[in-house]
Amino acid sequence: MADITQESANKMFGGWQKVFSHDSKELKCKMKFGVYIPPQAESGPVPIVYWLSGLTCTEQNFVTKAGAQQYAAKHGFLVVAPDTSPRGCNIEGEEDGWDFGTGAGFYVDATEEKWKLNYRMCSYVTKELPQIIAANFKVDSDKSAIMGHSMGGHGALICALKNPGQYKSVSAFAPICNPINCPWGVKAFTGYLGESNKEAWKEYDACELIKKYNGPPLEILVDQGKADNFLTQGQLLPDNLVSACAASGVPVVMRMQEDYDHSYFFMATFMEDHFNHHAKFLN
């Protein structure tokens, strides 16, 4: 483990919840990520589930609130939870809003001058981090899945759709399904990718990427709370994902959950179902 430093380690459900830091080559800054190592990893390589968090989160939110480790221990999955943006890059404006800059990397590789050196979360999550995981843990990288929440649900969907075959399965909680058509997405893509470059925007939009997806069959599971205030505000647009999947013949199970909101309370409730979903493809 030459390139990563263990920051914390807590025994949990027979395995270990750890947090590591490292100097990211893609992001040019120090980053942290959480890793739950299931007890099964002691005896051989295990599948990997990547979790991408939402706006304002660090690696801690999922680690402390999602209640996922019990299911990871049951199925024998190593669970990797990265941070949501580069940190401390001292870019002017980086800390001005909670929905852009720090805590809001949106899982894109920025092309705008100001952001393009550091804000490369797409490459970080799909290339650098998998290499680090493969080099440091007893994993079977051919068995990887990806999931996430809100901005991270968007991230999970686009990572899976942009990299056919890299992830055996994908799921999301309340994802930003169609960022090019919602206020959060328009703000982020304008900032990171430029206002005029609308074709580049489509390369990070799940509804657009589904149109041209021609990789191995994907079966998408999404849970969406009906009492989610961001649903009402038009930030998430799950209907657009369902329509895009229908038009392209990609199977999606979109579960609209009565009374549930956008919180970790909602996610903890259905986390077991998502791990069972991934287990169908990983085990």
Added chain:
Amino acid sequence: MADITQESANKMFGGWQKVFSHDSKELKCKMKFGVYIPPQAESGPVPIVYWLSGLTCTEQNFVTKAGAQQYAAKHGFLVVAPDTSPRGCNIEGEEDGWDFGTGAGFYVDATEEKWKLNYRMCSYVTKELPQIIAANFKVDSDKSAIMGHSMGGHGALICALKNPGQYKSVSAFAPICNPINCPWGVKAFTGYLGESNKEAWKEYDACELIKKYNGPPLEILVDQGKADNFLTQGQLLPDNLVSACAASGVPVVMRMQEDYDHSYFFMATFMEDHFNHHAKFLN
């Protein structure tokens, strides 16, 4: 619900995780408490489990990190999680330390002049709060259990031992078993009860209370991490509890858990076992 105000409500595991505030008569200040209302409460009265938190905690720590709601939903228990001290009483010195004053009520009724008006957590938890719960929720108060962590594990033990029959069962994670013989306890009892009044101290010490307990049979479940730094520091003294129980014929299951620490990661791991323990006596 004339006397309590709903501060938040999140659907979770088919029930509702809510937080309420109220003006406490015992503590003479505004207090918050968490309540998980299981789905079974819609159709009739349900048993109650009280959770007492440790030093520095508010009602939020348990609500967000313990992962207990899934087991409460399974068994049909209403779970009440109060705060750990009065708040905002403007007593000189109240905010000076993390192990005394705010966040550190130690579940005693203070007798020292400076603290005795507000710091009445024992009466708050065993009298005022049960009345509020009975008046506002569909519960069967005759079926109550109590559990807690660290300072709150101490609290759970003394509440059960001081009030024979009020709680059908009791359990604890890493409790302060013998506060009159550990630094945390000596500091707290000196402050709240007075340095000289050692007989009063014994009324809030589980190892002392067990000696004279003559209520209905109690079966105590305790989980203690072997890698708990407060164990090493002599704050918890589980051996003293085991000895006291043995001498008094009170059954205790003390499980020493290899590699586990003092954290919510530890508690989440064994939470299911504790709910199963309480279910034996509540259902």
